[in-house]
Amino acid sequence: MHSFPELIVGSVFVAPFIRYAVAALIVFLVLRPILHLCRFAEIFSHPAVAELSLYVTILGWLTIAF
Amino acid sequence: MTVATTTRPLGLAGAPVSAWAFGIRIWLAVVVALAASFWLELEAPSTAAITVAILAAPTRGQALEKACYRLLATLIGVAAAIAITGLFSQARDLLLAAFAGWIGLCVYAAGLLDGNRAYAAVLSGYTVAIVAIQQIDTPQNVFETAVARGAAIAVGIAAIAVVNDLLGAPDRFPQLASQLAALHRRVRDYAKAVLRSEAPDAAAATELLHDVAVLRSEMASLATESESGSIRTATARSTVVALVAEVQAARAFNALPATADPAFRENTVAALDRSNERLPTAAAVGPDEADRGALPSLSVPLTRAARELLRRDAEVREGLAGLNAGSLPRRTWRTPLYRAQPVAVAAGIRAAACLALPSVFYVLAGWPTAAASLSLVAIVIGLGATTPNPKDFTLLAFIAAPIATVLAGTLEFLMLDGVNEFPLLALALAPFMIGATVVMAQPNPLLSGLGRLNLIFILGIFAPSNPPSYNPEAFLFTSLFVWLAAGLLLTAQILIPTEASERGQRWIMASVRRDFERVLSGWDRRLAPEEAMFRDAARIGRIPAGGTSPRGNAVLKEALSYFDRAAAIRFCRASLAQLVDTSLSHLAADAQKALAAQDTRRLREACLALEHVSSAERALAEEISAELALAAIIIDAATQTTAPVEIVS
Secondary structure: OOOOEEEEEEEEEEEEHHHHHHHHHHHHHHHHHHHHHHHHHHHHOHHHHHHHHHHHHHHHHHHOOO | OOOOOOOOOEEEEOHHHHHHHHHHHHHHHHHHHHHHHHHOOOOOOHHHHHHHHHHHOHHHHHHHHHHHHHHHHHHHHHHHHHHHHHHHHHOOHHHHHHHHHHHHHHHHHHHOOOOOOOHHHHHHHHHHHHHHHHHOOOOOHHHHHHHHHHHHHHHHHHHHHHHHOOOOOOOHHHHHHHHHHHHHHHHHHHHHHOOOOOOOOOHHHHHHHHHHHHHHHHHHHHHHOOOOOHHHHHHHHHHHHHHHHHHHHHHHHHHHOOOOOOOHHHHHHHHHHHHHOOHHHHHHHHHHHOOOOOOOOHHHHHHHHHHHHHHHHHHHHHHHHHHHEEEEOOOOOOOOOOOHHHHHHHHHHHHHHHHHHHHHHHHOOOOHHHHHHHHHHHHHHHHHHHOOOOHHHHHHHHHHHHHOOOOOOOOHHHHHOOOOOOOHHHHHHHHHHHHHHHHHHHOOOOHHHHHHHHHHHHHHOOOOOOOOOOHHHHHHHHHHHHHHHHHHHHHHHHHOOOOOOOHHHHHHHHHHHHHHHHHOOOEEEEEEEEEEEOOOOOHHHHHOOOOOOOHHHHHHHHHHHHHHHHHHHHHHHHHHHHHOOOOOOHHHHHHEEEEEEEEHHHHHHHHHHHHOOOOOOOHHHHHHHHHHHHHHHHHHHHHOOOOOOOOOO
């Protein structure tokens, strides 16, 4: 497990989790049109929960990898 | 005689099951928000709970859209708070003046926007109240307060988003689709009434246009719901524009004489009912038309009007099908917003004045904790700015404040009374949260407003914190301040007059005439004719209803006549633009000049000339000729029936 580098914006310390959450949100928003092309909503019985799970997956992957 | 049997939806104690499910979702979201805030040891946990209460909306898309705007508005408000505090912290009176100016600016911006964007504008306003004004004696804490507030809002948003997703909050688009389908039925009934020459009055048409235009603000919430959301938004927008176009196409029949070919009109009604695009066959022209040798016969514009009506009806049906399936229609349009600058400026100035009066009172009273009450005044101004009648909203807040005080007191001192275990807090909150939300979901606007305000005020007065403090003095002060804020604001709003509805009518009619001059001169905005027509319809929908007075009716009739003429002229101009590079460009130029002067005689001559060309563009020229003939009839009918109405205040 790696350590979390500090992010300081204008002498304000930003917590690592916030960084990952915002980055995961950006990745998710970029992925949305691709999901629509793959007909993501039709694969699952509950698309809202599927999208939430996908967001949590992206967040976890970003936390582990970066 | 038919007996209609309706199955009542499943309900408990008079409220449908969906309202109870909504209530339970909000209660759970408040509990999750509080739990997360206490675990993270945030400084303002009650802000997280109040965020959930403010974002409480029955569908996922609405809650998420409001959440995005709340976050954005908080960022803007925090930046403004830091700026205002940094500039004016040494001079308290200047700080209050700057604050009133900022609130006025935000209310002005809210007047120019609609829906949740207007809410974001007012939120930027009262964020400054909460962050800067409550720290008016300790400006060095402004930044920390801002960060704490931002964190609490983010936790509240995350709580409601997760709970909505996991507990199956319904999507917005099925409800929007059924609203649009109901509007489509009303537009069809209106069209059939016009076809049967039953002459529905101007107020009916205005109400229809208003109801269609008002849906514009609801469409953006579809985009946040699902990955096909942005497509559904575009489809919904195109459907409303097509609905306005269908109303305009139906109104064209008002200009055509009622005696011209009633059988054809009946066949058109039947075609509408059958929902098909095949045009009924036009019967022979009446005997008196044969005398007007040089004038085009009436069957051509009649056929054209019927074809347009059926085409627009088909577009609406295509849009509704696309909304349910998540696909785009053949043509997509945007929905431009009509911005009433004078009305927005007046609202902004009034809000600044309504804030300045209570602040003078508080400064003179000199109470040490009055800053909290002033921020509540700003909050009530802000929440009321997005309602159609801010004074009614303040009155509702004034009535809701004592109710919320009693309920919060029961919760804090009777039910909880000193416990500090979180599960007990969660259980104790349940009846109040679920009850207020179920009342909020009622269709009665008075009850719904009371429920919403109670949901917010109960959490505001109870102010859950960790560890909990059961201080009766703090409770009494908070309740008194809420009541005082609502009362002072109501007094200020009564003392500072709102503009008379006649002045609002005058402003809008002046804007209508100005835009019509631009349409005639060809200096129209870069909008497609259908989009410009939607903007006109939104403007007509904003004309304050003058009741059933003859003057009010005359104003509506004049506005509708401008609407009809402007739409017809725009369509003709767009079609004539197609002839610019062809051999018929000189005829097109003649027709454009005739349109600019509203000269129907020259227009009819151009129409005849186009009908009898024999070049390669014959089919297009015939289409345009029919369009020009119909436009000439509409312009004649409009200029004959209405003269400009002088509104004297």
